[in-house]
Amino acid sequence: MTAGGGSSAVAGGSALHIPVLGPSALALLNVHDGGVYIDGTFGAGGYTRAILETANCKVIAIDRDRTAIALGAGLVEQAGGRLTLVEDRFSNLDTVAHDCGHEQVDGVVLDVGVSSMQLDQAARGFSFRHDGPLDMRMGSEGPSAADVVNAASERDLASIIYILGEERFSRGIARAIVKARAEAPIATTRRLADIVASVVRAKPHEIHPATRTFQALRIFVNDELGELANALVAAEQVLKPGGRLAVVSFHSLEDRIVKSFLASRAETRGGSRHAPEVKRAAPSFQLLTKRPVIADEAEIARNPRSRSAKLRAAERTAAPARSDDLDLLPRLPSLAAVLKGR
Ligand SMILES: C[S@@+](CC[C@H](N)C(=O)[O-])C[C@H]1O[C@@H](n2cnc3c(N)ncnc32)[C@H](O)[C@@H]1O
DSSP states (O other): OOTTOSSSOOTTOGGGOOOTTHHHHHHHHTOOTTOEEEESOOTTSHHHHHHHHHSSOEEEEEESOHHHHHHTHHHHHHTTTSEEEEESOGGGHHHHHHHTTOSOEEEEEEEOSOOHHHHHOGGGOOOSSSOOBSOOOSSSSSOOHHHHHHHSOHHHHHHHHHHHHOOTTHHHHHHHHHHHHHHSOOOBHHHHHHHHHTTOOOOTTSOOTTHHHHHHHHHHHTTHHHHHHHHHHHHHHHEEEEEEEEEEEOSHHHHHHHHHHHHHHTOSEEOOTTSOOEEOOOOSEEESOSSOBOOOHHHHHHOGGGGGOEEEEEEEOSSOOOOOOOOOSOOOOOHHHHHTOO
């Protein structure tokens, strides 16, 4: 099955935006007539459009970004009642489905992270390549990256940058941030990028020295890992037996969460070689991808961003949703605690 290959075409053309790993994700989602699908990351609507074109089905699409929702109004109109677009966080996807009148759905797809639309707008403050306010919020509420950078203790800043950015110069960067903000609050992406570049010296062929610090702050400000972990649990609640979950992630921290969650939910027995076997509840998912699906050379050539994409998918079984708590998230202080500066 390929994206856009179905009979119930939605006007507007699928060439506008080709989602990363779109055809593979769609095939794993097993889109069929009469089905109801949740696209938790509407963005520019690439996945939603492809799902609507594949079969005579319905889509509930979610995005926390008000701009993405507003830009999707045209597609809602073209879809003639088959698309509902909701401004919310995907961690609430089960509640959103219920509010839309669906107790269960046939598929959930997540294409997590930031969109190029968000990265390219200087005013959103995601990118060190464009000067803009140091914001980085995908949604319209909550503290910004500037709030975090100007309030957090040196220790918390170093932990955030080390854990979420996997940046080995995190301590030096945190020290430089604290020194710089004593002179004047750090309000712009350019100023933060310059502070980081004064500590991290990149060679010409290496990524921009501020890449990992910006990534860390973005993930922290938007609680991206917590959102993902909660969305997986919500999907388990709302998928019907035989329903499919497909997740595309771009970062090893995200992929680890998806991999651990699915592996644990697909497991029948626990315990180690040295301990007695523990009987667990019946598996709530069956894995469809033992290894992640990755982009081929042709896709990487078309879209270099797809190089780090990983797609994992699983099918919901008829067993009840599991209640065992999983330790999926890295240890970091909460956003509220960090803002107190401690
Ligand atoms: C990589 S883009 C998705 C692109 C989309 N698949 C397409 O084909 O255009 C990710 C989108 O997910 C949204 N997003 C990220 N985290 C979210 C969350 N926790 N809840 C809802 N939307 C979220 C972002 O605002 C962004 O628009």
